Amino acid sequence: MDKLLLTSIKYIPQPILNQIVTNRPLFLLAVIIALTSCSSTQLRQTNKKIQLAFEDEKYNNQFTGLLVVDAQTKDTIIAKNSAKYFIPASSTKLFTLYAAIKVLPEKIPSLKYVESKDSIYIEGTGDPSWLHPHFKDTIALDFLRKTDKTIVLHLTNFDDEKYGPGWAWEDYQYYFSPELGPIPLYGNVVTLYEANTLAVSPTEFTSSIKRAETNKLRALTKNEFLVPKILKDTIQIPFITSPELTKKFLQQKLNKEVLVAQNFNNKSKNILYGIPSDSIYKRMLYESDNFLAEQLLFVVSSTLSDTLSFNTAKKYVLENYLSDLKQPPRWVDGSGLSRYNLFTPEAMVVVLQKLYNEVDKKRLFKLLPAWDNNGTVVKPKPMDKHFIFGKSGSMGNTYNLGGYLKTKSGKVLFFSFMNNHHMRSSKEVRNSIYSTLLEIHETY
Structure with a gap:
């Protein structure tokens, strides 16, 4: 038997x-x-134990939300403040991932162009991979090198700001907050490291580097960079972008003249495709890369229209794929850098459920990093015993985690655990999250 x-x-x-x-x-x-009776009893016991844990004094002075749902039965394992709004931080990237997967093809749309008899008109799609320090993509540049026609650059299709709404102004000098644009080059950052001498990329900025012991990395209004006298690690500093600088970089890399036009040739546009889209999604999630997240939504907008606009992408995704959200989010950027963003745990779980149901499971779990009790993002190996896969989101007094929980019994659960306004350290909050998810993993 x-x-x-x-x-x-x-x-x-x-x-x-x-x-x-x-x-x-x-x-x-x-x-x-x-x-059924046994399962229901177990469910009630797990729920009761976790609810009691939330009565601990460490939760008294913070705002906590949690929703855990069984992927197969759709049973709610536990719900606490699941319909209330929280600042999501980088958990926002789960929405960006869903938007990109629903709209973008397997390879990233990298360039739009129209050819006439003697000219080729080009405009960017927001593709962030051009000469990026990690991707080092040259597909579009190689395409443009081969043409013997005059290259005419159009940059006025970017209908947004260089920074997202609500971003902290003092972050302008830090690697996680580069400027945004239609044709970002080099990831819009200067990369510096010590070889025998100081290596600088792009080399254009070599003469703009000064050695100094200071907390400042760049001047506020100009491309002057300050680097410690002893540089132990590779550092990246955002540079100030401009149409003139974009033109200059392209001319250097193509070794030919590039003209700039205010209007684009109105003929039907061709699309040049670049690197696999999943390679960008994966780095966005593993590195919590804000720049990639923001630019991906511009690529979504470019796919939907002739302009690059976060609001165009957001509106389309909310109306066509997420109209069933009971608590529509206040969604203001792609990365989660802004404190203006507001999402509920329930909305997060809905997106996780849609990803799980609509994306090949193998593909999905390759894109998402595993998470351990230290909040460490790791690349799982076939025999690894990681049971949490998802995206964290942290900023001052905020730490969230949303994703998929695999239980010992073989179940898959969707979860969103959100913590706002805590005065504890992020490590303490991570430990609380982990112990709660471990309890569910062990018993459900």
Whole structure:
């Protein structure tokens, strides 16, 4: 007899068992009832234990939300403040991932162009991979090198700002906050490291580097950079972009003149495709790369229209793919850098559920990093015992985690655990998240 059936018999009272043991259909029905009862009891016990944990004083002075849902049965394992709004921080990137997967093709749209008899008009799609320090993509540049036509650059299709709404102004000098644009080059950052001498990329900025012991990395209004006298690691500093600088970089890399036009040739536009889109999604999630997240939504907008606009992408995705959200988000950027963003745990779980149902499972779990009790993002190996896969989001007094939880019994759960306004360290909050998810992993 099946081990599960044998285990289940102990939940059936002996008098009833004696009456039904010779009746196979009745016996199976009794087992099903027993299993359901056992599962419900286990669910209630797990829920009660976690709810009691939330009564600990460490939760008294913070705002906490949690929603855990069984992927197969759709049962709610636990819900606490799941319909209330929280600042999501980088958990916002789950929405960006969903938007990009729903709209963009397998390879990233890298360039739009129209050819005439003697000219080729080009405009960017927002593709962030051109000469990026990690991707080092040259597909579009190689395409433009081959043409013998005059290259005419159009940059006025960018209908947005260089920074997202609500971003902290003092972050202008830090690697995680580069300017945004239609044709970003080099990731819009200067990359510096020590070889025998100081290596600078792009080399254009070599003469703009000064050695100084200071907390400042760049001047506020100009491309003057300050680097420690002893540079132990590679550092990246955002540079101030401009149409003139974009033109200059392109001319240097193409070794030919590039003209700039205010208007684009109005003929039907061709699209040049670049690197695999998944390679950008994966780095965005593993590195929590704000720049890639923001630029991806511009590529979405470019795919939908002739302009690059976050609002165009957001509106389309909310109206066409997320109109069933019970609590529509206040969604103001792609990265989560802004404190203006507001999402509920329930909305997060809906997006996680849609990703799970609409994306190949193998592909999805390759894109998402695993998460351990230290909040460490790791690349799982086939035999690894990681059971949490998802995206964290942190900023001052905020730490969130949303994703997929694999239980010992083989179930997959969707979860969103959000913590705002805490005065504890991020490490303490991570430990609380981990212990709660571990309890569910072990018992459900």
